[in-house]
Amino acid sequence: MRGTLSPIDKAKYAAARRAADLVEDGMRVGLGTGSTAAWLVRCLGEMVREDGLKIRGVPTSSRTAALAREVGINVISLDEARWLDITIDGADEFDGNLNLIKGGGGALLQEKIVAAASDMMVVIADAGKEVGTLGAFPLPIEVIPFGWQTTQALVEETLISLDVLGRQTTLRMNGAKPFVTDEGNYILDLHLQRIGNPRQMALVINQMPGVVENGLFIDICDLVCIGHGDGRVEMRDIHKGTIEQERVEFVETENLFSDLYD
Structure with a gap:
């Protein structure tokens, strides 16, 4: 290069x-x-x-x-x-x-x-x-590996009541295996397209069992x-x-x- x-x-x-x-x-x-x-x-x-x-x-x-x-x-x-x-x-x-x-x-x-x-x-x-509005970039949330699929389901259910356009969530991968953070956790990427109320989103997501932290910096x-x-x-x-x-x-x-x- x-x-x-x-x-x-x-x-x-x-x-x-x-x-x-x-x-x-x-x-x-x-x-x-x-x-x-x-x-x-x-x-x-x-x-x-x-x-x-x-x-x-x-x-x-x-x-x-x-x-x-x-x-x-x-x-x-x-x-x-x-x-x-x-x-x-x-x-x-x-x-x-x-x-x-x-x-x-x-x-x-x-x-x-x-x-x-x-x-x-x-x-x-x-x-x-x-x-103009956050959300085009997928919102990452860090989750513990234990029961991550249950956490994902809970997140998707919660998104129904929040002001977002999309509700698709995906597990971040590193090749054929889940991506693992420095703290040993997984990341779920939330494809929301638009986040109407970032402050509410950050508070609600962080209250969910299994979620360690979200990528909204408010x-x-x-x-x-x-x-x-x-x-x-x-x-x-x-x-x-x-x-x-x-x-x-x-x-x-x-x-x-x-x-x-x-």
Whole structure:
């Protein structure tokens, strides 16, 4: 995979690069999971190696932990950190109120715990992740393996009374076997098409026996950095009600990071 980055990768990089500038020396930083969050980890690693940035990173998955160590970030557990200054993560969807659907990478449980234990949560995303109403992306819910089919049936029955367009649910697979999270659980993907009341959905789903957590992040995100393929970044602060536009410059070299494609 050599050569120029695609527009979507440039958008992800632009958002990650701008969000990385929010990280200051000495911070305890939650590190998200997924393709956009991977750009963020690499940006922070570059700052650690080249600028002497000193941070402690709390990863939200084993994959992120491995990448963070690879790029030189000091990795600690959430129990060691106790509380975080900032968490930066991607999202599968976000709406105008900065409510999110997360969990496409299968790390929603750790991602939500880490985000909730932070003074600030920043979402980095390309512009295609913004939606008017959540639900086009399947909503993941993490369930314990014991009796998962019974849990699935209960979920489908409950969906009848909720404001959604679709009610199909599927067990996430990894080849011929169920996908297993870092916590040893399964994931059910809910194909809802539209979620009319995300807050109600999150509360109702989490009350069901067998459900560990859902992928709706309500009132958790503080700031979103939206990247575009030309380097533009739009920053929306839900608390200040502000929108700022900036531009990230790309270095036109064969590879943006020399180790990215090794």
